[in-house]
Amino acid sequence: MRAKILRSPSPLPGFGVSFAIMMTALSFVVLLPIGALLGRGFMTGPAELWDMVNSRRIWAALMLSFRAALIASLINLFFGLMLAWVLVRYRFWGRRVIDAAVDLPFALPTAVAGIALSALYAPNGIFGQALAPLGLQVAYTEVGIWVALIFIGLPFVVRTVQPVIGELEPDLEEVSATLGARRAYTLRRVVLPALTPALFSGFALALARSVGEYGSVIFIAGNIPNVTEIAPLLIVIRLEEYNYDAAAAIGIAMLILSFAMLLGINAIQIWSRRRIGLV
Amino acid sequence: MNIDIEDLAKEFGPERALHPVSLSIPSGALIALLGPSGSGKTTLLRILAGLEFPTSGCVRFDGADATGLSIQARRAGFVFQNYALFRHMTVFENVAYGLRAKPRRERPTRAEIDRRVTRLLEMIQLPEIGSRYPNQLSGGQRQRVALARALAIEPRMLLLDEPFGALDARVRKDLRQSLRDIHDRTGLTTVFVTHDQEEAMELADLVVIMSMGRIEQIGKPADIRARPVSDFVRAFTAA
Amino acid sequence: MSDFTPAQTGRATAEPRPVRYLLIGGTTVFVALFLFAPLLTVFTEALADGWRSALAALSLPDARAAARMTLSIAAIAVPLNAIFGLAAAWAIAKFDFSGKAFLITLIDLPFSVSPVVAGLMLVLLFGANSSLGVWLMANDMRVVFAFPGILLATLFVTFPFVARELIPVMIEQGRTEEEAALTLGASGWRTFLTVTLPNIRWALLYGVLLCNARAMGEFGAVAIVSGKIRGKTATMPTMVEMFYNEYLSVAAFSLAAVLAMLALLTLLLKTLLEWRHADLLAATRLH
Ligand SMILES: Nc1ncnc2c1ncn2[C@@H]1O[C@H](COP(=O)(O)OP(=O)(O)OP(=O)(O)O)[C@@H](O)[C@H]1O
């Protein structure tokens, strides 16, 4: 195996074993299940699949998952950038606590986040009561889904952008100032373009995660069909009805959606990198 | 524009980068700050540009106190050692940057910007590279683009931190001459930092020798060679 | 928030003071509302009826069974993931073969698959409606609605965690140290244990930490595959959901509080690791 796969020989041992472990694990844990889903789709056939997905309720759910993820990721793009900037560039009391807290959504189980958000924003919750006089309802509306997805996606943006801000050369900002540019102009014309690729990656990661998010959303969403019912929930419902084909159809649609998104975002990223001359 | 530096000191925490130093730079002179690594050359240059604030002392431009003047208002053309070109902009956009950054009232028209950038690119003898990106340039070309960008804002002085530091010996020699030419043509008060004594002696009207945050000697190259004031200067210029 | 100064760039090129205050204030409020408030709520809701009810809820048999389940799953899934991660990083970082980028994409794939879809895949593969599932059942082996299914689901969603931390670190370190050890006569195993492992131990620990947090907290995939059978296949997160849906708020939040404390412990360890080994982890910070 070694000689066939390796491009150049290496004196280090263990390639066969490690490669075999990797490929076995990858095949059984990841590829086989994905294959099962796609295989199911093939057996059903595209026309049938389309028929199964092409219902108002499923479209509404897919659109909702996608739209809410997009909105939440855009909000995260803004606040994540701001947070990363503040954490890298300023020293203030409480900075380290905030820095550590950014990872909370990675560490906290999504179901826990879900019930906590739901308790907060429910009509009798603290935030729910505070927002009610303003005529704002968050729980059981699409806004509630945004809130949950903002929670879930935030660290992706912060953690991708933060190291890049840390490595910005101060020279560039300084030279811009000596050329007479005001601070805002420097930020817009010099700093932002340098951060764009990282912002794209962070946005893409947050988006990919949010589109399929389930645990943190279902408690606060209210799950009203056609209104606040997300696509993953619909899969769960179909499975509970033992309607495997319908569940598989939605699953395939989601898979295609996320792969298309990843592909699109990768393309944009490569394009922007090339334009900026980082490649 | 003449520059007066009076008892300027700079501390970074406990570290003294500059002991009080005083220096008078006559208008239109080409000055070299020469000294070993860590002697405070960059610090002094950055204070002149407004990038660093002195702990005490003051800087005067044409007699007016400039210590509190903002970087933007100083109009100091500053060339960084690694040129600090904007990688996501073409050479043309780099050179035009300072002009486009001006507030709308003072901003030249588009045609005027075009004209000025083209003229500058001709001046640095690179008229054809306007549409290239910095990573498509050689080190020497980058250095000249950085110089053109600094000149575009019609600066009141030119400050260069080891402008030839990252270049090989031959290119260095060529660029030395072109810096001299540009200086003579524009008549700008110019301060450049170097730790190459040959470069300082050959290029500058006046050489300032620094060591450990102090100015050891100020003088014309020939005078410094003939009459070094200390053993340090003798040793350093003999090298 | 009183004594801040801009870091890194000097005062000369920092934002004006009011802007700095605004940015710091804005982010603090944002973090307080979106991150701290939910976290606090978990604890206040758990203690809504006092300590005693919270502790009583935790000693419910269902809660205990769920905790046992979650711990056993993590105890198996995390070491397996670590072994896989080490093997993958060793093969990818230390050897030269084609198709690496594609392989890394495949390893990262579970990140972009919805956990619910992951659970669905396993049900389709091993469930009663597939031929494999029927065969398994005929031979009295259960995957779906049983421990193996939960384990597979957990392995799927945590798949990239350790490998992703290790690959960049090991690529950065190259292979000269291992080659030196080999020329000094060390065996392959010994080289790995005495040269490679010490070099990557912090990154490994970091990956294991994140993997463990996700393994214990996974909800969507596990909820589908486990069938959420109380006392049998329910894990802590799925038990939280069931308590919550039965309006047993204190029980739900008490269990959630335990998970939240685990999360805080994870964050604490992670932060300590990052402070002490910042340079080493710098390469892996891309998460
Ligand atoms: N931002 C800073 N923070 C702390 N100390 C600094 C800073 N900038 C410079 N120093 C210190 O001030 C002293 C003078 O530094 P400076 O950069 O002016 O030296 P230099 O003469 O330009 O040296 P080189 O030839 O190596 O560029 C050094 O001891 C340096 O460590």
Ligand SMILES: [Mg+2]
């Ligand atoms: Mg210097």
